[in-house]
Amino acid sequence: MKRKPFLPTTLGLAAAALIMGLSLPVQSANDEPIQPLQPAKVTDPAKVELGKKLWFDPRLSRSGFISCNSCHNLSMGGSDNVAASIGDRWQKGGINSPTVLNSGLSIAQFWDGRAKDLAAQAGGPIANPIEMASTHDAAVATLQSIPGYVKEFKSVYKVDAIDIQQVTDALAAFEATLVTPNSRFDQWLKGDKKAITDVELKGYQLFKSSGCVACHNGPAVGGTMFMKMGVVEEYKTNHPAEGRSAVTGNAIDRFTFKVPTLRNVELTYPYFHDGAAKTLTEAVDIMGRLQLGRVYSKEENAQIVAFLKTLTGDQPKITLPILPVSSDATPRPDPFAPIVVPGKK
Amino acid sequence: MKRKPFLPTTLGLAAAALIMGLSLPVQSANDEPIQPLQPAKVTDPAKVELGKKLWFDPRLSRSGFISCNSCHNLSMGGSDNVAASIGDRWQKGGINSPTVLNSGLSIAQFWDGRAKDLAAQAGGPIANPIEMASTHDAAVATLQSIPGYVKEFKSVYKVDAIDIQQVTDALAAFEATLVTPNSRFDQWLKGDKKAITDVELKGYQLFKSSGCVACHNGPAVGGTMFMKMGVVEEYKTNHPAEGRSAVTGNAIDRFTFKVPTLRNVELTYPYFHDGAAKTLTEAVDIMGRLQLGRVYSKEENAQIVAFLKTLTGDQPKITLPILPVSSDATPRPDPFAPIVVPGKK
Numbered sequence: 001m002k003r004k005p006f007l008p009t010t011l012g013l014a015a016a017a018l019i020m021g022l023s024l025p026v027q028s029a030n031d032e033p034i035q036p037l038q039p040a041k042v043t044d045p046a047k048v049e050l051g052k053k054l055w056f057d058p059r060l061s062r063s064g065f066i067s068c069n070s071c072h073n074l075s076m077g078g079s080d081n082v083a084a085s086i087g088d089r090w091q092k093g094g095i096n097s098p099t100v101l102n103s104g105l106s107i108a109q110f111w112d113g114r115a116k117d118l119a120a121q122a123g124g125p126i127a128n129p130i131e132m133a134s135t136h137d138a139a140v141a142t143l144q145s146i147p148g149y150v151k152e153f154k155s156v157y158k159v160d161a162i163d164i165q166q167v168t169d170a171l172a173a174f175e176a177t178l179v180t181p182n183s184r185f186d187q188w189l190k191g192d193k194k195a196i197t198d199v200e201l202k203g204y205q206l207f208k209s210s211g212c213v214a215c216h217n218g219p220a221v222g223g224t225m226f227m228k229m230g231v232v233e234e235y236k237t238n239h240p241a242e243g244r245s246a247v248t249g250n251a252i253d254r255f256t257f258k259v260p261t262l263r264n265v266e267l268t269y270p271y272f273h274d275g276a277a278k279t280l281t282e283a284v285d286i287m288g289r290l291q292l293g294r295v296y297s298k299e300e301n302a303q304i305v306a307f308l309k310t311l312t313g314d315q316p317k318i319t320l321p322i323l324p325v326s327s328d329a330t331p332r333p334d335p336f337a338p339i340v341v342p343g344k345k
Numbered sequence: 346m347k348r349k350p351f352l353p354t355t356l357g358l359a360a361a362a363l364i365m366g367l368s369l370p371v372q373s374a375n376d377e378p379i380q381p382l383q384p385a386k387v388t389d390p391a392k393v394e395l396g397k398k399l400w401f402d403p404r405l406s407r408s409g410f411i412s413c414n415s416c417h418n419l420s421m422g423g424s425d426n427v428a429a430s431i432g433d434r435w436q437k438g439g440i441n442s443p444t445v446l447n448s449g450l451s452i453a454q455f456w457d458g459r460a461k462d463l464a465a466q467a468g469g470p471i472a473n474p475i476e477m478a479s480t481h482d483a484a485v486a487t488l489q490s491i492p493g494y495v496k497e498f499k500s501v502y503k504v505d506a507i508d509i510q511q512v513t514d515a516l517a518a519f520e521a522t523l524v525t526p527n528s529r530f531d532q533w534l535k536g537d538k539k540a541i542t543d544v545e546l547k548g549y550q551l552f553k554s555s556g557c558v559a560c561h562n563g564p565a566v567g568g569t570m571f572m573k574m575g576v577v578e579e580y581k582t583n584h585p586a587e588g589r590s591a592v593t594g595n596a597i598d599r600f601t602f603k604v605p606t607l608r609n610v611e612l613t614y615p616y617f618h619d620g621a622a623k624t625l626t627e628a629v630d631i632m633g634r635l636q637l638g639r640v641y642s643k644e645e646n647a648q649i650v651a652f653l654k655t656l657t658g659d660q661p662k663i664t665l666p667i668l669p670v671s672s673d674a675t676p677r678p679d680p681f682a683p684i685v686v687p688g689k690k
Binding site: 056057058059063064065070073074075076077080081082083084086089090092266267269270278279280281315317318319320321322323325326328332333334335336 | 403
């Protein structure tokens with residue numbers, strides 16, 4: 001069969017574009033250490049919707065004031081943009097709140113990787129006395145007192161009695177949808193060579209050639225490994241976090257943290273586990289010196305920062321949930337109640 | 346011209362429905378002291394969108410943690426469901442946080458009516474040291490450092506320099522859209538006699554005949570006047586709020602508060618300016634005795650509560666805004682910084 005070049009069909013246009021050197025999206029970028037993010041696949045929308053309600057529900061906290069979204073604010077890159085989060089009674093959080101966006105792509109959860117997956121993580125803050133400061137029993141009892149939740153858990157999990165595993169499972173299902181595809185860098189990876197500027201491309205090349213990509217790789221540009229903070233030069237901080245040694249018990253893991261994702265990094269300031277770096281410029285400078293033994297010039301630093309800003313993707317479009325109303329039996333929180341220590345008078 | 350009855354046109358169907366005793370929405374309910382809520386008319390969508398961003402932006406607070414939505418949570422009836430709100434450094438709020446829903450219909454803002462309209466109100470919490478604890482200057486300086494906001498204010502207000510009047514104007518424009526039409530009671534008012542049950546109707550009749558409606562009237566079922574809390578019997582409370590006398594300076598206004606809207610009242614527990622009534626049952630009982638000198642039977646109380654629950658309307662459908670990203674020049678809040686008192690060392 002004879003081929004007609006430049007046939008005005010989809011195939012013909014694609015062929016023409018390739019011949020003419022135009023860029024077209026392609027599905028793979030096998031030669032790059034960073035891969036495009038894939039959009040979330042929602043297989044159980046009712047579970048995701050339930051998880052979204054739980055995500056925004058401050059009744060999971062002792063005070064009735066703090067929800068998951070308080071410290072992983074989906075209006076602000078899934079983070080809270082302060083060095084240490086604010087917890088129950090304004091207690092200072094132990095570590096910089098990592099973004100929830102694309103967190104399902106990480107090998108483990110929390111900075112020290114102590115939770116194996118999103119569901120294992122989700123139970124942590126609810127019961128952490130300096131975070132949401134509730135207990136799993138209290139949180140479940142509250143949900144069980146709310147007819148709208150009882151109905152939804154029954155519909156999703158086929159149960160009458162809610163338990164914490166269902167709560168964390170639903171939260172994890174919602175969190176797994178919080179991916180941010182279609183960044184300008186992903187468009188470039190997929191073949192649109194005009195999606196990033198020359199300066200941004202230079203930044204990416206430097207990001208690769210100077211070694212950043214050794215740790216920050218994969219679709220999330222991080223989250224694939226643990227690494228010591230301060231490989232070449234010691235990281236000086238007064239912050240008490242010990243990192244992975246607190247999980248493994250091995251002294252060698254001291255100051256080893258999960259490599260954070262750099263997706264949407266422009267939105268998730270301040271940086272590092274202690275939130276000490278206030279700007280991307282500062283973070284790139286410190287990372288270069290401490291991890292790679294490299295002092296970037298002002299121009300190089302600006303190029304890498306410019307590249308990092310191309311990693312901001314489409315933020316999840318969230319319709320604010322209307323939470324199921326409490327019943328008369330739902331505990332009424334008193335955020336200002338004196339702390340009762342069991343066994344003490 | 347000869348008329349063909351039951352002609353299948355809109356007019357004909359309406360006529361047929363009326364003849365057959367079916368209910369159809371009508372635009373007026375002139376014989377009732379409560380009128381249906383009208384949907385919001387958005388005349389300047391760009392201003393409303395800007396106001397929505399400001400509403401959800403915790404950078405308007407000293408800590409970077411508290412936004413308008415923290416205490417007027419649109420997932421929970423525009424309130425926070427605690428007796429006293431949590432402010433900067435977990436300070437206890439001075440009064441129960443009123444719902445923002447339908448608040449534009451009130452004669453004045455705040456429980457004591459000290460702000461004449463939504464815009465006058467909006468500046469209050471930002472600068473209140475026990476609420477958001479910022480200053481108007483600091484809030485404006487933060488916004489001015491954020492290029493996305495500068496662009497939006499320029500587009501909406503044709504200015505380069507943001508000022509607090511524009512901030513509160515945009516917030517008020519957003520708040521004015523937060524109305525909740527189409528409650529079952531409104532459907533009933535508009536002619537759908539099956540929209541409420543017999544018990545709910547009895548509750549409404551009792552609400553009228555026993556005098557609740559003397560204060561709770563108009564489209565918002567409240568918000569039309571100030572009234573003393575404790576008309577027949579004294580209201581006993583340790584709460585320090587004095588009510589309208591703090592505004593007028595007149596002793597006679599002591600314990601006089603704006604009559605709150607009862608729209609969505611099922612969602613906005615706890616009740617009264619001090620949040621002392623935890624359930625609608627309790628609130629109806631106290632109101633009956635203190636304001637009307639009437640002790641409702643258990644059945645009567647339940648009827649009124651059933652009626653009140655028909656006042657829950659369609660909640661505003663809000664797409665969570667993605668906030669404009671801070672620049673390197675944007676102040677980085679420290680929620681845990683020591684309080685600096687000017688002039689003190």
